[in-house]
Amino acid sequence: MRSFISNFKERLRLPRLFFRKPSRAEQIHGGPPMEFERPIPPIQWRGITVVVVVIVIAASAAWELYVRSIGYGPTLNDGEDLWTLRRRSVTPESVVIIGDSRGWYDVDLDEMEKGLGKRPIQLAMGGGCGYPVLADLAKDETFHGTIICSVVPRLFFAPPGTPPMERGEKAVKRFHSQTPAQRASQYFAFPLEERVAFLKQEELTLADLLQRLPIPNRPGALVPPRLPPYFGTIDRERRARMIEECARPGSELAKRIQQIWIPLFTPPPPPSYIPREQFMAKIGEAIGGRFRDTAAAIEKIRARGGKIVFVRFPHSGGLKELEDRDTPREKTWDPLLKMTGAPGIYYSDFPDLSGFNCPEWSHLSAGDSVEFSKRLVPHLRAALKM
Amino acid sequence: MLFNSLTFIVFFVIVVMLYWSIASWPLRKNILVVASYIFYGAWNPPFAALLFSTTAMDFWLGRQIGKAKGSRAKRAWLVASVCMNLSMLGFFKYGNFLLQNFQWLVARVGIIYQPPHLDILLPVGISFYTFHSLSYTLDIYRGVLQPTRSLRDFILAVSFFPQLVAGPIVRAGDFLPQLVRPQPLRTGQFLWGLALMTLGLFEKIVLADTLLSGSADRVFGYAGPLVALDSWAGVIAFAGQIFFDFAGYSTCAIGAALTLGFHLKDNFRFPYAAIGFSDFWRRWHISLSTFLRDYLYIPLGGNQVRPFRAALNLVIVMFLGGLWHGAAWTFVVWGLLHGSYLVIERICRILFEDRSWANNLATRILAGVATYAAVSIAWVYFRASDFTIASRMLAGMFGQHAHGDAILSTREMLQVAFVTVGMISVHCSLRDSNIETAVARLPRWAVTAAWALMACAIILTQGASNAFIYFQF
Structure with missing residues (x-):
């Protein structure tokens, strides 16, 4: 009688996969060797290691001294893991700040705590769109707290697939998928980043240093604009503060950053592979979708008893001119408030919020952010009916 | 846990120091087993249980293949091991892919079928550790490896943290002999x-x-x-x-x-x-x-x-x-x-x-x-x-x-x-x-x-x- 396996094999016309005994030669040569030892290069490893350690320590110390001498100081890197740690501290009744870097630099947590009775949790992010975070809070059935949402129209209405949206989406994704190892790495990073100035991931890495090489590009190459250099510090609560060098009136650093904002805030030309009208229609559709999605998210939060207020933070100089021209208030801010029914605070509507100057055109200095926050609190209380 | 992370540096320093500071070989192997499971669990703790269960099954199946008298029985145990490993891999890695292709296929004959999207999280490195484990039963079947009597050694062969999640695919037959006697600490x-x-x-x-x-x-x-x-x-x-x-x-x-x-x-x-x-x-x-x-x-x-x-x-x-x-x-x-x-x-x-x-x-x-x-x-x-x-x-x-x-x-x-x-x-x-x-x-x-x-x-x-x-x- 034939075995079940043989019949099965025959019926399915299976090849001899796994059903053939290895040949004698295979048993000797085809199988894995039972003993294996890697060769070790016969050189003086002990001496070499000592010299390597000395060189690495000396080079790191020299690099640290150099970057400090040119104005860098120790600060945390604002990565997705740090953001996730703050996101984890959100409770159902928390006050949460979301949105872009203006809501990040211009809000002083101490002043807000004094004025609102609760210490806000800082979830705004540099170059980020607030919508993915808003949508995630709306999905969180337990959340019925207060949201302060900073709005820079070019960032808040950024279409899907663009860097501001991706920044927010990546952070939210990390919050939902952060592994214990990633969390631990963030805790191990705290003491290092708080003491070592050259550990600056968006400024002093090899990739950033290579980007600074003055190599001209081909004519017509669609190369993304540069990001601004280091101009702020953050702490474990993600409170961002502008450094003195940038806040000093007329500083070279502030001037350099001003010139970087202009190309960064200028809309890129429509892609060559889609007709212009079609592209503009797509963008219009994406912006319309953002209005609707935002309204829906807010509706969910309100239904649970939560509150939201939109805030337009100060900006100045050439950047204000550019924003006012490309993303005028009547096409962005006004319809946003109208469609969502949420209260809004546009800084220029209030004389006590209007007199601030942004040294690099986009953010307040650390000192001004404290004063601005103090003055913002009564407006927030009024808007939120607190 | 990624090799290029601070967590790994701390983990590795602790493991190496503990490992070489202990004289007992069985205890050192135990340390490596625990370390490997921490290494794996630091990504997603529940999947460490999956890793353990497939490993334990292959250990048992390997013994059955080794003990089986006739070639027919050996084959049957091998088929069980292959099916168990490949079905794990198939479910976690190819579940949605198979459903999508089935949907496409039946649509060709006019049947509209909307499969549920299975929210399956792929256990990291499953393709690698499945092959580590599978090589054991295959080699016992091929007659080039004897079943090990130590479950701990086999767990370590499958889950040894340096090669656990992204290879190389280390066959049990290459690794198990290294667990027989301790290697001395050689500076070079x-x-x-x-x-x-x-x-x-x-x-x-x-x-x-x-x-x-x-x-x-x-x-x-x-x-x-x-x-x-x-x-x-x-x-x-x-x-x-x-x-x-x-x-x-x-x-x-x-x-x-x-x-x-x-x-x-x-x-x-x-x-x-x-x-x-x-x-x-x-x-x-x-x-x-x-x-x-x-x-x-x-x-x-x-x-x-x-x-x-x-x-x-x-x-x-x-x-x-x-x-x-x-x-x-x-x-x-x-x-x-x-x-x-x-x-x-x-x-x-x-x-x-x-x-x-x-x-x-x-x-x-x-x-x-x-x-x-x-x-x-x-x-x-x-x-x-x-x-x-x-x-x-x-x-x-x-x-x-x-x-x-x-x-x-x-x-x-x-x-x-x-x-x-x-x-x-x-x-x-x-x-x-x-x-x-x-x-x-x-x-x-x-x-x-x-x-x-x-x-x-x-x-x-x-x-x-x-x-x-x-x-x-």
């Missing part, structure tokens, strides 16, 4: 292990992530047509990126194992100096290619059958090899392309092997260039997330988008060019050698300078913890 071996870890991290953090990945990501992520220069630069960047990413991981794994007294075999042997595709697969992901050769190609009949059948065997093996990399048809096409390359090479060998020009230097150089170009073209399907992107890339590479966009900066292209030329030069100069021989030949100051330079570059790059590409497999 330990420090060479650290040097290899530095090299691996340098390949991953500096070369793959910093110098190449940006160009590859931008080119493959661009939604429009690209000119030929940018298309080729993106593909060549990816060819380098995937090598440094995966070879970097393997080198780290080999180094980490050495510091603990274990010896893992090479997983890469300068593959971009390959002359021909069979040579390429003897140099690229060696642990997978030998696994497929021994457990699939040879049982299918290998090349001891009629030429057509041998060619078909090659294609079948590469088809499954492609599918092993990911649940997508693009991976299958990548595998089939390599299968076709191997068949064409075999035909060429039959036709031209005896010709006088077949082995001269010019032919070898041309064959090497053609191998690199063909391998790079195949990478398009490996990297592209769908066929639209792959087609657009190939059209760009072959000059169909003369008026396409240029998106790479001159700096990015120079980075790709420098790294690629450097990589190919090193591969060509060491193609018949190995890294140990090369290091032994270098003057001491050059070894010191190279090691220090790599370490400084890693610190300067700050390794922003990009996951290794092969983690997803």
Whole structure:
């Protein structure tokens, strides 16, 4: 009688996969060797290691001294893991700040705590769109707290697939998928980043240093604009503060950053592979979708008893001119408030919020952010009916 | 836990110190088992239970195969082991893929079926540890390995943390003998292990992530047509990126194992100096290619059958090899392309092997260039997330988008060019050698300078913890 396996094999016309005994030669040569030892290069490893350690320590110390001498100081890197740690501290009744870097630099947590009775949790992010975070809070059935949402129209209405949206989406994704190892790495990073100035991931890495090489590009190459250099510090609560060098009136650093904002805030030309009208229609559709999605998210939060207020933070100089021209208030801010029914605070509507100057055109200095926050609190209380 | 993370550095220092400070060999092995499960659980703790359960099952099945008297019973136990391992892999890795394809298939005959999207989280490294475990029962069945009596040793063979999640695929038969008696702490071996870890991290953090990945990501992520220069630069960047990413991981794994007294075999042997595709697969992901050769190609009949059948065997093996990399048809096409390359090479060998020009230097150089170009073209399907992107890339590479966009900066292209030329030069100069021989030949100051330079570059790059590409497999 034939075995079940043989019949099965025959019926399915299976090849001899796994059903053939290895040949004698295979048993000797085809199988894995039972003993294996890697060769070790016969050189003086002990001496070499000592010299390597000395060189690495000396080079790191020299690099640290150099970057400090040119104005860098120790600060945390604002990565997705740090953001996730703050996101984890959100409770159902928390006050949460979301949105872009203006809501990040211009809000002083101490002043807000004094004025609102609760210490806000800082979830705004540099170059980020607030919508993915808003949508995630709306999905969180337990959340019925207060949201302060900073709005820079070019960032808040950024279409899907663009860097501001991706920044927010990546952070939210990390919050939902952060592994214990990633969390631990963030805790191990705290003491290092708080003491070592050259550990600056968006400024002093090899990739950033290579980007600074003055190599001209081909004519017509669609190369993304540069990001601004280091101009702020953050702490474990993600409170961002502008450094003195940038806040000093007329500083070279502030001037350099001003010139970087202009190309960064200028809309890129429509892609060559889609007709212009079609592209503009797509963008219009994406912006319309953002209005609707935002309204829906807010509706969910309100239904649970939560509150939201939109805030337009100060900006100045050439950047204000550019924003006012490309993303005028009547096409962005006004319809946003109208469609969502949420209260809004546009800084220029209030004389006590209007007199601030942004040294690099986009953010307040650390000192001004404290004063601005103090003055913002009564407006927030009024808007939120607190 | 990623090798390029602070958590791993702390974990590794603690494990190494504990391991070497204890004299008892069984206790040291216990430490490694616990450490390996912490290493794995630090990604997603519940999946450590899955890893344990499949390991324990294979341990038991291995014993049953060993104990079985008749060949029929042995086969039955082997089939149980193969089915158990492949069904785990199939469910977690191919569940949604199979459902989607079933939906497409029934739609062809007019049946509208909307399958539920299974929210399956892929356990990291499942393809690797399944093969670690499977090699054990296969080798017992083949009669080349005796079942181990120690469950702890087998758990360690499957889950040993340096090679657990992204290879190399270490067969139980290679690892278990190393657990019989303790290795003494040898300074040279330990420090060479650290040097290899530095090299691996340098390949991953500096070369793959910093110098190449940006160009590859931008080119493959661009939604429009690209000119030929940018298309080729993106593909060549990816060819380098995937090598440094995966070879970097393997080198780290080999180094980490050495510091603990274990010896893992090479997983890469300068593959971009390959002359021909069979040579390429003897140099690229060696642990997978030998696994497929021994457990699939040879049982299918290998090349001891009629030429057509041998060619078909090659294609079948590469088809499954492609599918092993990911649940997508693009991976299958990548595998089939390599299968076709191997068949064409075999035909060429039959036709031209005896010709006088077949082995001269010019032919070898041309064959090497053609191998690199063909391998790079195949990478398009490996990297592209769908066929639209792959087609657009190939059209760009072959000059169909003369008026396409240029998106790479001159700096990015120079980075790709420098790294690629450097990589190919090193591969060509060491193609018949190995890294140990090369290091032994270098003057001491050059070894010191190279090691220090790599370490400084890693610190300067700050390794922003990009996951290794092969983690997803």
